[in-house]
Amino acid sequence: xxxxxxxxxxxxxxxxxxxxxxxxxxxxxxxxxxxxxxxxxxxxxxxxxxxxxxxxxxxxxxxxxxxxxxxxxxxxxxxxxxxxxxxxxxxxxxxxxxxxxxxxxxxxxxxxxxxxxxxxxxxxxxxxxxxxxxxxxxxxxxxxxxxxxxxxxxxxxxxxxxxxxxxxxxxxxxxxxxxxxxxxxxxxxxxxxxxxxxxxxxxxxxxxxxxxxxxxxxxxxxxxxxxxxxxxxxxxxxxxxxxxxxxxxxxxxxxxxxxxxxxxxxxxxxxxxxxxxxxxxxxxxxxxxxxxxxxxxxxxxxxxxxxxxxxxxxxxxxxxxxxxxxxxxxxxxxxxxxxxxxxxxxxxxxxxxxxxxxxxxxxxxxxxxxxxxxxxxxxxxxxxxxxxxxxxxxxxxxxxxxxxxxxxxxxxxxxxxxxxxxxxx
RNA sequence: GGAGAGAUGGCCGAGCGGUCGAAGGUGCACGCCUGGAAAGCGUGUGUACCCCUAAAGGGUACCGAGGGUUCGAAUCCCUCUCUCUCCGCCA
Numbered sequence: 001x002x003x004x005x006x007x008x009x010x011x012x013x014x015x016x017x018x019x020x021x022x023x024x025x026x027x028x029x030x031x032x033x034x035x036x037x038x039x040x041x042x043x044x045x046x047x048x049x050x051x052x053x054x055x056x057x058x059x060x061x062x063x064x065x066x067x068x069x070x071x072x073x074x075x076x077x078x079x080x081x082x083x084x085x086x087x088x089x090x091x092x093x094x095x096x097x098x099x100x101x102x103x104x105x106x107x108x109x110x111x112x113x114x115x116x117x118x119x120x121x122x123x124x125x126x127x128x129x130x131x132x133x134x135x136x137x138x139x140x141x142x143x144x145x146x147x148x149x150x151x152x153x154x155x156x157x158x159x160x161x162x163x164x165x166x167x168x169x170x171x172x173x174x175x176x177x178x179x180x181x182x183x184x185x186x187x188x189x190x191x192x193x194x195x196x197x198x199x200x201x202x203x204x205x206x207x208x209x210x211x212x213x214x215x216x217x218x219x220x221x222x223x224x225x226x227x228x229x230x231x232x233x234x235x236x237x238x239x240x241x242x243x244x245x246x247x248x249x250x251x252x253x254x255x256x257x258x259x260x261x262x263x264x265x266x267x268x269x270x271x272x273x274x275x276x277x278x279x280x281x282x283x284x285x286x287x288x289x290x291x292x293x294x295x296x297x298x299x300x301x302x303x304x305x306x307x308x309x310x311x312x313x314x315x316x317x318x319x320x321x322x323x324x325x326x327x328x329x330x331x332x333x334x335x336x337x338x339x340x341x342x343x344x345x346x347x348x349x350x351x352x353x354x355x356x357x358x359x360x361x362x363x364x365x366x367x368x369x370x371x372x373x374x375x376x377x378x379x380x381x382x383x384x385x386x387x388x389x390x391x392x393x394x395x396x397x398x399x400x401x402x403x404x405x406x407x408x409x410x411x412x413x414x415x416x417x418x419x420x421x422x423x424x425x
Numbered sequence: 426g427g428a429g430a431g432a433u434g435g436c437c438g439a440g441c442g443g444u445c446g447a448a449g450g451u452g453c454a455c456g457c458c459u460g461g462a463a464a465g466c467g468u469g470u471g472u473a474c475c476c477c478u479a480a481a482g483g484g485u486a487c488c489g490a491g492g493g494u495u496c497g498a499a500u501c502c503c504u505c506u507c508u509c510u511c512c513g514c515c516a
Contacts, residue, residue, distance in 0.1 A: 041475055045485040052485090055497040059443035075496035243435095243472095375472085 001361040002103055004096075008034060017106045020113055020323040030099050037092040044085040051078050101205070102212055105358040107323045108295075108332040114322025120335070121322065126306065127315030129339045130398055138342035139396040140273040143169065145404050146422050149274070160271070161263065161278040168422050169392070172408075173281060175415035176388050177256045180283040180308055184385055188304045190254035190285060195234035197257050198225040203237040206363030208329035208355075215264045218278075227260035231284035232382040239288050240363035243375045249367060250297060251288035254385060256281065274389045275347065281388035287381040290367065291357065294379035298354040302334045305350045305385040311411040314394045315339040317346055331356040336386065342397045349390045352383030 007014050011027045018025045058071050112121045143149030148169025154162035165173055184190040204210040204226055209217060218227040228234060235253045244251075259282050270276035285304055289297045302318065309316045321333040330353035337346035360366070360377035368375045399407040406422040413420055 038475070041485085045475065048485055051497080056444055058496055062443080072496050079496075 001100055001358060002106065003357070003361065004034070004100065007031070007100075014106065018104065020107055021104055021326065022115060022324045023104075025103060030096070033092065033096055033099070037089070037096060040085065040089050040092055044082065044089050047078060047082050047085065051075065051082060054078070098211075101362070104328045105326075105331050105355060107326065108354070108356070111326070111332050112320060112322045115324040116322075117325050119322040120325055121320045123318050123320050123334070125315075125317040126310060127313065127339070129315050130341060132341065132400075132402075134402050136341035136397060136400060138273060139340075139393040142342075142396040142400050142404070142406060143274075145424060146406065147425055148172070148422070151272075158278070161276065163274060163277060168419075171416060172395070172412075172422075173388055173392060175412055176391055177281060177283060178415050179311075179412055180385060180388070181254060181256055183308060183311065184254040184283070184285060184304060188252070188307070190252040190304075193231075193235060193238070193253050193255040195231060195238075195255055195257065197228050197234075197260075199228050199233050199237070200224065201226065203233055203240065206240050206365075207233050207236050207359050208362065209233065212328065216262050218260045218262055228257060229261045230259050230382075230384075231255040231257040231282060232286060235284060235286040236288075236359055236365075236380050236382060237363060239360075239365040239378065239380075242365060244288070244365075244367040244378065246290065246367055246369050249288060249290050249378065250293060251286075253286045253288075254283060255286075256283045256388075258282075274393050277389060280390075283385050283388060285352075285381075285383045285385040288365070289379045289381065291376070291379050294354050294356060294381060297379075297381055298332060298334070298352060301381055301383050301385075302336070302352040305336055305352055305383050308386050308391075309336065309338060309349070309394075312391065312395065312409045313411075314391070314398060314409075316349065327351075327353065329353070329355045329358050331358065334383075336384075338390065338394045340394060340397050341400075347390065349394065350384035350386040352381070354379065354381045356380075 002014065007027060007030060011031050015025060015027045018027075054071050054075055058075070061067065061071070112119065114120065137145075140149060140151065144151070146168070148166050150164040150166055153164035157164070181192055185192050198220065201210055201224065204217070209226075209229060217229060219225065220227075234257070235255055238253065239251070258279055260279050263276055263278060266276060274280075285301055287294075287297050287301055306316070306318065316336050316338045319335045319337055321330075321335055326333050333351060333353040335348050336350035336352070338349040339345075340347050356379050357377035359380045365378050365380065366375035367378050395409065395412075396406055399409065401407065404424050408416060408420050408422065
């Protein structure tokens with residue numbers, strides 16, 4: 001949610017910044033509505049003040065046994081008038097709020113201008129894509145040949161975009177999760193959380209998935225829950241409606257969760273393999289910081305995610321998303337793209353964003369400085385550290401051998417009882 | 426799922442339908458006191474929004490949420506949510 005005062009005071013500037021993201025946002029309608037609302041509020045509050053004064057006087061007179069007849073008559077008129085104004089005011093506020101909730105975040109000044117993914121800017125590259133003496137297979141072929149990925153079984157249970165992992169596939173996934181969590185908790189200073197994987201509408205609204213992107217979410221039928229599309233939702237909502245002390249910041253949280261996405265509108269994309277599933281595992285990183293520290297925090301959070309790929313010896317590049325390609329809540333985003341030999345290109349495996357105060361304002365997450373002044377919104381950041389399913393894909397494709405086996409990166413072996421290679425049965 | 430109890434400020438805890446944003450305590454901040462501290466004394470100590478703004482100031486709303494009764498609701502009524510206890514069920 002944008003700062004309403006900023007919209008009011010610098011309408012044109014905000015509108016211009018929003019325009020860089022593409023889409024159209026008419027802030028004049030907003031400003032008009034807001035002006036109207038304030039007039040209504042002033043009128044309402046004047047009458048309320050009068051009501052309070054008169055009814056106080058009624059009390060005083062009654063206690064003295066004096067007559068309050070004409071006062072009661074005045075109150076008879078005031079009552080309905082106030083009630084009507086109050087309900088109009090509330091309606092107006094709701095409309096404003098609804099408009100506000102639909103506006104995306106403003107891009108940080110350092111974000112490259114651009115329309116779509118083609119305008120993203122590569123900021124660094126790590127590792128060298130492997131060369132093969134044979135034509136590298138797609139991960140689904142590698143996985144099926146090893147008997148660790150079973151797409152047919154996933155479809156049988158739940159349908160398209162669900163997969164069953166078997167044997168070493170399941171174990172490798174569990175190993176990846178443990179490896180990532182251990183790295184972030186013991187070396188990067190994050191606290192491990194195991195949160196609910198269903199969340200309320202209020203929580204989803206706080207992080208920005210609702211109300212605008214309901215179509216992307218799975219919901220429960222008989223209860224008011226949504227399946228979380230990312231652990232960013234529960235982790236960030238840990239500070240919803242809280243006022244933190246300055247010394248508690250930054251908060252660094254990590255969690256493994258399953259993530260559930262309907263992938264509405266993704267028909268025909270990545271229909272084969274593990275790349276785009278309705279359910280996938282992810283280790284998430286979240287930081288809650290002071291405003292002046294969030295820029296630096298995004299850099300370090302991104303490095304924390306990159307470290308996962310480096311330890312796993314997976315070649316990747318880091319890309320700064322342009323204004324037109326960023327998500328709704330983000331002020332700035334780096335994507336990590338891992339090299340996939342089967343596709344011969346880099347594919348997103350992590351997305352690290354600073355949402356600044358955007359989510360904090362939605363969820364009223366604040367902190368108070370040592371000087372004891374007014375509480376102000378915190379900044380919230382999130383990033384995948386990293387997507388587990390896609391990491392499995394990357395390992396299968398990058399470390400596949402001519403004989404169909406797959407070498408396990410050293411960093412992962414302790415989590416697999418020393419296993420160094422997946423081989424065909 | 427059944428039965429019961431509860432929800433008030435950072436925390437604890439009062440609150441006959443009227444002057445209650447809310448007693449009291451405690452915590453915290455500042456000041457006095459002290460060689461220093463404790464104790465003691467004094468002052469202050471919620472959030473949001475609006476008006477006015479240089480500052481000060483003023484107003485409105487908020488006692489879990491929403492509705493109702495009333496000239497007037499923290500206080501009465503209804504609905505909901507959450508927490509706790511007991512029973513049942515269950516991993």
